Amino acid sequence: xxxxxxxxxxxxxxxxxxxxxxxxxxxxxxxxxxxxxxxxxxxxxxxxxxxxxxxxxxxxxxxxxxxxxxxxxxxxxxxxxxxxxxxxxxxxxxxxxxxxxxxxxxxxxxxxxxxxxxxxxxxxxxxxxxxxxxxxxxxxxxxxxxxxxxxxxxxxxxxxxxxxxxxxxxxxxxxxxxxxxxxxxxxxxxxxx
Amino acid sequence: xxxxxxxxxxxxxxxxxxxxxxxxxxxxxxxxxxxxxxxxxxxxxxxxxxxxxxxxxxxxxxxxxxxxxxxxxxxxxxxxxxxxxxxxxxxxxxxxxxxxxxxxxxxxx
Numbered sequence: 001x002x003x004x005x006x007x008x009x010x011x012x013x014x015x016x017x018x019x020x021x022x023x024x025x026x027x028x029x030x031x032x033x034x035x036x037x038x039x040x041x042x043x044x045x046x047x048x049x050x051x052x053x054x055x056x057x058x059x060x061x062x063x064x065x066x067x068x069x070x071x072x073x074x075x076x077x078x079x080x081x082x083x084x085x086x087x088x089x090x091x092x093x094x095x096x097x098x099x100x101x102x103x104x105x106x107x108x109x110x111x112x113x114x115x116x117x118x119x120x121x122x123x124x125x126x127x128x129x130x131x132x133x134x135x136x137x138x139x140x141x142x143x144x145x146x147x148x149x150x151x152x153x154x155x156x157x158x159x160x161x162x163x164x165x166x167x168x169x170x171x172x173x174x175x176x177x178x179x180x181x182x183x184x185x186x187x188x189x190x191x192x193x
Numbered sequence: 194x195x196x197x198x199x200x201x202x203x204x205x206x207x208x209x210x211x212x213x214x215x216x217x218x219x220x221x222x223x224x225x226x227x228x229x230x231x232x233x234x235x236x237x238x239x240x241x242x243x244x245x246x247x248x249x250x251x252x253x254x255x256x257x258x259x260x261x262x263x264x265x266x267x268x269x270x271x272x273x274x275x276x277x278x279x280x281x282x283x284x285x286x287x288x289x290x291x292x293x294x295x296x297x298x299x300x301x302x
Contacts, residue, residue, distance in 0.1 A: 067229050073211040074224025074235045076194060081228060107208055108262055165224075168262075169207050174228075 026053045026092035053092070060087025060159065061188040064102070066174040069181075073169050077115050077122060077162040080172060085161040087189050093154030095193040098123075100161060101144035102185030103173045106134040111166035114143060118159050123149060128162075134170065138181045148192075159189045194223055195239040197247055199232040206256040208263060217250045218243065 027045050032038075062084050070080050079086070089096075104112050115128030123129065124147075134141040163170065175184040207227055214234065215222050221243060223235035234247050259267070285293070 068227075070226070070228050071207055072224060072226040073207060074226060076223050076235065078194065078196070078224070078226055078233070078235050080226075108266070169211070 025049055057191045058089040058091055059188065059190040060089045062087060062186070064174045064185040064187070066176050068176050069174045069178060070172040071169055072163060072165060074164050075166070077113070077117070077128065077164045079117070080161050080163050082160065085187050086158060087160075087187065088156060088158045089189055089191065090156045091152055091154055091191045094152060094191060096149045096152050096157070096189055097192045098147040098149065098159060098189045099145070100185065100187045101142065103139055103142045103181065103183050104132070104134045105138055105141065105171045105173070105181075106136055106165070107169040107171075108167075109133065109135050110168045110170070112143070112170040113164050113166075114145065115162045116147065116159055117162050118149070119157055122162065123147065128164070138178075139173075139183070161187050195236050197234040197236065197239075197244060199234065199247075199251065201227075201230045201232050204256045205232070205251075205254060206259065206263075208260045209256070209258055210251070210254050212260050213250050213254055214247070217246050 027050060029046050029050060030042070064084070066081075066084075072078060072080075098116055100114065100116075106112065110133070111131050112134050113128040113131040115122045115124040117123075129147055130143055130145045132141055132143050163172070172185065173181045173183050175182055205227070207225060211225050214225065218236070221236050221238040223237060226233040226235065232251075236243055236247075282290070
């Protein structure tokens with residue numbers, strides 16, 4: 001028979017182990033001392049769990065394959081897709097890399113701008129991370145970026161891809177079966193250090 | 194910035210609707226986003242009055258009406274096609290023109 005306190009302790013330890021096993025947790029590697037006893041617990045948390053974390057870092061990814069292309073006439077930055085192009089990761093604190101590529105067109109040649117909103121603040125600010133004068137021709141204009149965000153605090157962070165146009169109607173092809181423009185953009189975030 | 198989400202029940206001409214909304218709402222209007230049937234109206238104000246104007250503008254919207262820019266673009270396309278036809282006709286030899294005209298006349302038999 002085990003006591004109630006012992007049972008709760010064992011249960012907590014088991015839950016913590018399961019969480020670590022399935023999600024991967026980063027532990028700042030310890031500084032070893034001469035003659036220190038290397039225990040299974042230390043090896044597991046400082047070597048195995050950290051290796052697991054590095055092999056499978058916090059990542060958010062969306063491959064676009066929609067029923068319709070995205071369009072906007074907004075001249076201020078707005079979410080392209082607040083549900084799907086919104087990625088949440090829980091970081092250990094450090095640097096995060098963000099990537100996107102996609103093909104665009106305009107109803108009349110004009111500029112389309114892209115930015116990323118993190119937890120309510122735009123990373124690029126001003127006119128965003130990238131902009132391009134886009135033509136009316138299908139599959140002529142592609143935008144992509146890789147953005148390194150440094151020294152981010154540990155915790156949950158949500159990244160949303162945003163856009164605006166200088167004028168007219170901007171379109172992002174979304175793998176919607178449009179003739180000669182059935183291409184699939186990708187948006188991703190990954191903790192990298 | 195606020196958003197009104199509308200599940201569209203009829204087709205829209207986004208450019209024309211944008212023009213209509215801008216005219217009806219003035220400075221509080223930020224633009225439209227469309228994905229499938231989901232229309233988002235971006236606004237600086239989310240009052241009931243603004244919502245009423247958005248809905249009224251959408252009801253009054255006729256997707257077959259074009260903006261001045263769209264009409265111009267269409268006319269430009271027609272002019273371009275017409276010029277192309279002229280250029281092709283002028284590039285033909287007299288014999289080729291006779292063959293085409295003969296086929297054209299035969300099509301009325």
